[in-house]
Amino acid sequence: MSQVPQPSENDLAEQLRITELYKAIEATVSGPAQVPQSPGGTQIPARAQPKVTEVSPASGAAGTEVTISGTDLATASKVFFGTQHEKPTVVGPTSLTVPVPSGIPVGKGDTTVRIAVLTELGTAIAPKAFTVQ
Structure with missing residues (x-):
């Protein structure tokens, strides 16, 4: 029986930071955009x-090429x-390609994670979870 590696203190801090990021994004109020004025x-x-x-x-x-x-x-x-990240290999204005990162703990079943894309304009969260096999 293999053991699932325990996350380090840095991993837990990064996971907390990402969780807080998700909460902040989900807390964003949707509605009509207001145009700022000078x-x-x-x-x-x-x-x-x-x-x-x-x-x-x-x-x-891990390693599967994913198109977003x-x-x-x-x-x-x-x-x-989730808490693991990769740099996109191909990037365009309407799509990008990225491999599933290694290091996502997968137990006896599949693991479901959220995907977040970091850009200069902000962070975009995928509408559906991704299943790591």
């Missing part, structure tokens, strides 16, 4: 926010699969 009354254009619309495939083992589709993804620098 002191002179001129409208300041709002920055586009990245958005993930689809992840394909929806499951895979959405908007404003061109500046993606990291993709988190």
Whole structure:
């Protein structure tokens, strides 16, 4: 029987940081966007926010190439699969490709994680969880 490795203190701190990030994103109030204005009354254009619309495939083992589709993804620098991350190998404005990182603990069954894409414009969370096999 193999043992599941115990996370280090740094791993736990990173997981807490990501959990807090997810909470902050989920707490964002949706509604009509307000256009900021300069002191002179001129409208300041709002920055586009990245958005993930689809992840394909929806499951895979470490090393599996995953395509993430959405908007404003061109500046993606990291993709988190739960607490583990990888750098995208191909990046474009509406899609990116990234391998499933190693190091995600998988016990006797599959592990479900959230995917978060970090860009210069903000963080986009995938609408559905990803299953690591």
